[in-house]
Amino acid sequence: MRRFFASIFRFKCVKDIFVFLLLVCLTSFSVAQELTIYTEDWPPVNFKNGNAVDGMAVDLVRALQARIGGHQEIRLVPWARGYKAVLEEPNVMLFSVGRTPEREKLMRLLGPIAISDTVLYTRKGQAERLRSLRDGIYSLPVGAYRSSIFVDVAKKKGFQHIEQANSPQIEANMLLAGRFDMLVESSVAINQILKGIGRNSSEIEKLTVLDSLELYLAFSLNTSPEIFNAWENALRAAKKDGSFQKIYQKWFPDEMPPMDVQRLGPADRP
Structure with missing residues (x-):
């Protein structure tokens, strides 16, 4: 009888561990996959280079994607289209977006990623x-x-x-x-x-x-908090370990990179 209950206990533990790991994997998959990313043709920050997209902010976004485990395509579109999407659609990120008080009410901003x-x-x-x-x-x-x-x-x-x-x-x-x-x-x-x-x-x-x-990564207001937090953590880590500075100085060797990290938007107001 003791062996019977011990077997059940072991089975439940293995089952619980499996369910836990499955939930972790699903959460990671959700954070990595559920974001639509737009940028525009505005060199040298983000621009079309042949059949690819390039630029300082593009390099940064790809570096952050690697930390998060994301592989979403960065879609280069006219500014008006990307801006409309970040205002109206869920789980959209647009870069690079200039910070204004008006935009802080319309979207969530993460950065700064550049200053000019x-x-x-x-x-x-x-x-x-x-x-x-x-x-x-x-x-x-x-x-x-x-x-x-x-x-x-x-x-x-x-x-x-x-x-x-x-x-x-x-x-x-x-x-x-x-x-x-x-x-x-x-x-x-x-x-x-x-x-x-x-x-x-x-x-x-x-x-x-x-x-x-100041230029930022902009997220639609109804972006999942898990997605936004994952990008924030990745940006903080990149600025802490020096990889952000390397990307910035590759493109802007005579400029000082902005080292603070701010998250701005209605959800972050008192």
Whole structure:
């Protein structure tokens, strides 16, 4: 009889262990698989390189995926499509997203993964003339990437006429073709944008720095907490062990990487 009950006890223990391990595996699978990842063509942070996606943020996301055990495809889409998805669909991640107070209410942000200046540029030789206009400069057309944070910054700074283009490359071509005299762009992106259209930074000059831009990984509000927490833990580990710094300095050798980790969004407000 004792042997009978001992056998049952051993059977129950083995069964419980099996069920526990199965639940752990299912949870890991859920965290790794249930996220749709979008990015945009905005070099050198994230961009199309032949048939693949590349860039500083792409390298980082892949490194974090390796820690989590995820293998989701990074889909390069127009900014407006990715932004709509992160606002409306569950378990979506979009990068790289500029932090604003408005966006903190609309999505969950994890980062920063990069920091740059938001700069007002003009064609070479035009800066002195434009500065002489003083407040009159705000009535002139200024170019910005459609639906981007650069449009928001230009509006907040008082520019009244904003010409929005469907890609950073189109807006750069429009500036150099004289369609408008000023362009709002990121200091870390402008050189690669110009290179992508066969031009270079000697053809433009800086008017002024409008703002500082922090870039984040953005998650839809109804993303599973398990998924978001897994990505946060992976980012914290990458910044702690030095792998984040290596990725950052590969792409931005003269810049200091942001080493803090913040999670922002309605769920994190008191």
